[in-house]
Amino acid sequence: MGILIKNVSILTQNSRREILRDVDILTEGNRIEKIGKNVRERAEFKIDGRGKLAVPGLVNTHSHVAMTLFRGYADDMRFWEAWPERIWPKEKKLKAEHVYWGAMLGCMEMIRSGTTCFMDNYFFMEEVAKAVKEIGIRANLAYGMIDLDDAGKRKKELEIGEGFVKDFNGKADGRITCSFSPHAPYTCSRELLLKSKELAEKHDVLLQIHVSETRKEVFDSLKKFGKRPVEYLDSIGFLGRRVMAAHCVWITKREVRMLGEKGTRVSYNPVSNMMLASGGVAPIPQMLESKICITFGTDGAVSNNSLNMLETMKVGALLQKAHHWDARVLNAQQAVDFATCNGAAALCMNSGSIVEGKLSDMSLMELKSPNLLPENNLVSNLVYSSNPSNISDMIIDGKLVMENRKILTIDEEKVFENVEKVAEKLTRD
Amino acid sequence: MGILIKNVSILTQNSRREILRDVDILTEGNRIEKIGKNVRERAEFKIDGRGKLAVPGLVNTHSHVAMTLFRGYADDMRFWEAWPERIWPKEKKLKAEHVYWGAMLGCMEMIRSGTTCFMDNYFFMEEVAKAVKEIGIRANLAYGMIDLDDAGKRKKELEIGEGFVKDFNGKADGRITCSFSPHAPYTCSRELLLKSKELAEKHDVLLQIHVSETRKEVFDSLKKFGKRPVEYLDSIGFLGRRVMAAHCVWITKREVRMLGEKGTRVSYNPVSNMMLASGGVAPIPQMLESKICITFGTDGAVSNNSLNMLETMKVGALLQKAHHWDARVLNAQQAVDFATCNGAAALCMNSGSIVEGKLSDMSLMELKSPNLLPENNLVSNLVYSSNPSNISDMIIDGKLVMENRKILTIDEEKVFENVEKVAEKLTRD
Numbered sequence: 112m113g114i115l116i117k118n119v120s121i122l123t124q125n126s127r128r129e130i131l132r133d134v135d136i137l138t139e140g141n142r143i144e145k146i147g148k149n150v151r152e153r154a155e156f157k158i159d160g161r162g163k164l165a166v167p168g169l170v171n172t173h174s175h176v177a178m179t180l181f182r183g184y185a186d187d188m189r190f191w192e193a194w195p196e197r198i199w200p201k202e203k204k205l206k207a208e209h210v211y212w213g214a215m216l217g218c219m220e221m222i223r224s225g226t227t228c229f230m231d232n233y234f235f236m237e238e239v240a241k242a243v244k245e246i247g248i249r250a251n252l253a254y255g256m257i258d259l260d261d262a263g264k265r266k267k268e269l270e271i272g273e274g275f276v277k278d279f280n281g282k283a284d285g286r287i288t289c290s291f292s293p294h295a296p297y298t299c300s301r302e303l304l305l306k307s308k309e310l311a312e313k314h315d316v317l318l319q320i321h322v323s324e325t326r327k328e329v330f331d332s333l334k335k336f337g338k339r340p341v342e343y344l345d346s347i348g349f350l351g352r353r354v355m356a357a358h359c360v361w362i363t364k365r366e367v368r369m370l371g372e373k374g375t376r377v378s379y380n381p382v383s384n385m386m387l388a389s390g391g392v393a394p395i396p397q398m399l400e401s402k403i404c405i406t407f408g409t410d411g412a413v414s415n416n417s418l419n420m421l422e423t424m425k426v427g428a429l430l431q432k433a434h435h436w437d438a439r440v441l442n443a444q445q446a447v448d449f450a451t452c453n454g455a456a457a458l459c460m461n462s463g464s465i466v467e468g469k470l471s472d473m474s475l476m477e478l479k480s481p482n483l484l485p486e487n488n489l490v491s492n493l494v495y496s497s498n499p500s501n502i503s504d505m506i507i508d509g510k511l512v513m514e515n516r517k518i519l520t521i522d523e524e525k526v527f528e529n530v531e532k533v534a535e536k537l538t539r540d
Numbered sequence: 541m542g543i544l545i546k547n548v549s550i551l552t553q554n555s556r557r558e559i560l561r562d563v564d565i566l567t568e569g570n571r572i573e574k575i576g577k578n579v580r581e582r583a584e585f586k587i588d589g590r591g592k593l594a595v596p597g598l599v600n601t602h603s604h605v606a607m608t609l610f611r612g613y614a615d616d617m618r619f620w621e622a623w624p625e626r627i628w629p630k631e632k633k634l635k636a637e638h639v640y641w642g643a644m645l646g647c648m649e650m651i652r653s654g655t656t657c658f659m660d661n662y663f664f665m666e667e668v669a670k671a672v673k674e675i676g677i678r679a680n681l682a683y684g685m686i687d688l689d690d691a692g693k694r695k696k697e698l699e700i701g702e703g704f705v706k707d708f709n710g711k712a713d714g715r716i717t718c719s720f721s722p723h724a725p726y727t728c729s730r731e732l733l734l735k736s737k738e739l740a741e742k743h744d745v746l747l748q749i750h751v752s753e754t755r756k757e758v759f760d761s762l763k764k765f766g767k768r769p770v771e772y773l774d775s776i777g778f779l780g781r782r783v784m785a786a787h788c789v790w791i792t793k794r795e796v797r798m799l800g801e802k803g804t805r806v807s808y809n810p811v812s813n814m815m816l817a818s819g820g821v822a823p824i825p826q827m828l829e830s831k832i833c834i835t836f837g838t839d840g841a842v843s844n845n846s847l848n849m850l851e852t853m854k855v856g857a858l859l860q861k862a863h864h865w866d867a868r869v870l871n872a873q874q875a876v877d878f879a880t881c882n883g884a885a886a887l888c889m890n891s892g893s894i895v896e897g898k899l900s901d902m903s904l905m906e907l908k909s910p911n912l913l914p915e916n917n918l919v920s921n922l923v924y925s926s927n928p929s930n931i932s933d934m935i936i937d938g939k940l941v942m943e944n945r946k947i948l949t950i951d952e953e954k955v956f957e958n959v960e961k962v963a964e965k966l967t968r969d
Binding site: 179184219385387419435482491523533 | 608618814816841851915924955956
């Protein structure tokens, strides 16, 4: 009784990476019930899929979604000037309600650009959860913890972090899952890192952390611990399959192997790394060799400045080709894998492909678009040629969230108005 | 009586780089007649500009537009394998009609992504001119000449090249201008280069050439001429203000100074350079120091694979920041300058800004979009956050070419059908 999409093409991302033509997709509840020719079951919504491609929902594994509020507010500046001078003073002024509107705006942007799920860490996360619940997207959320070696602060941070997991994990019909997010090895004590891990195991949830995003971190880590960041995290027993390590751009081959051996997942954030001029480039070929589950993240809007995973796939591939002087590095199929099935696997979700029994998370792309023709190579067109103008509809958790470019679940105009009001207060006084 | 846009915001790109709010734009013929509050003149078309931003038409200074036909056909391959194995054999099969449909598709893609003018070189250029005339875009076109030191071939190439200039320069009410395009120093004899220059002066038109796109070219040039490509072009007297040099990624500081001293214009093609893993990066800071007029190009769809100048601006800035480990390099305002006023200046057009008396070439962007809010910095949002979904309308040469995302001048469906038919024949047998 869900949604029936008739005569659609499908980028299945199944194990054989099949592309199906002119088939029907029936969703039932939040699952894909049936894929085949001439599906005759009745459905509540019927979508004409002719000329459209069903693409598995993209999974954005690193963001700070509410930072859309600061979009364009600290660009073309050095990281160590932009954050202390522009962002941190404004973040201090952030109120719960601001985060709600910023998160709502970011969710809208992600839905319009094909993303059905994101992993996020920031603060006032109950407001992000509220936005996620209302708009109908899927998310893994964590309160971002920092203790700077202060035991009092640590206790408070862990309380907030665990409180959030207790209150929100599994909420919104399971669309919201939670995680623990100690910010980074250079802002979190060993105790906070290990306690986070212990709590993640206790609640059976994931961990998010920033790792080796800048060269400075590596020097500081060597000075403080006599070890590079990944070596340090490994030495204290932090790494493992629950961990999503964001960035990993300044890491050695030895560190890549450490990540691989412990099953740690990596969120590759090419646009952010380039925008902030981090200098390092995630060693994707070495990570592939070490069988690391590589995924894509946009990072927050201050360091990107969009939350567009289609762009991230392309720039991610371009950066690898340019860096390695080899056009074969990170090919289109690998980029799609990172953004779909790898993202889903890393977040332990039964999605990432359009296959019977999987969660019904997918976008519809209009193939008859000037930038997507001819169809010499559909996967290549998706990665290297598509943009958000091609996405017409979005189904998340079996519900039609966007139809013909209109998000159905919320009042778009109201979000725009409130975001402008909040930004007016935050950044223009 | 032209077009009246009421209550619009304007990214003027005038000498003070002003942004105007809530003003009216009146176009008359192919010019911008009046900009101001409460313009009362009557107009044939009236556009409600509320919530929209008028952006000067983007100028794409390097493309092979008909190569959209091969989009996705030679990706993730090494340049020296992709072209000989995939592209050249197919180009041999190209017929005039194919080029027409490929060009039409590429023009549609450019219009949808904010480009009002492009500089192009390929073959069957009369077909490209036909598409340009029909769809209503502006273009500088050249037949791409290669002689490989063969005098007979040279004579023929120059005949075709000059014939094209004679037949098409100034056509389509001046929307089409022409140029001479000797392909590159490594495919063209000294005689062809110098004769091209002589003819360009005779006909008072521009020159297009590929320069130092790959490292191999530099080695080959050193071997053959004892000089690097720019040094060689300078030594034979080829450089000058008429020349648009595409790529320039493997050039020394000395070569940058040579380009600057001779007033040669550069087309920076970041996406293509990354996609083909050229390795080199155009030395933009040095070029700025040498006061070179830097512009942006997409290159053909085989090496990009889109013709999206919004993306090119962003990737162009990202690549410079990443390469120089400095987020301040190539800021948003500079990127917009490259894509608008510099492009127009390089092509000797009276456009590139929204100012009374200039050609009426502009797009309208919907500012109330999830990816363009809040408006902390409009220029930054344009460069780092916009995508083609934000562009609703396009005015080129004073005519409304696209209204509410529909191109008015041609039958879009017919183009799609024919492109698929052509690609079917070309790439799938």
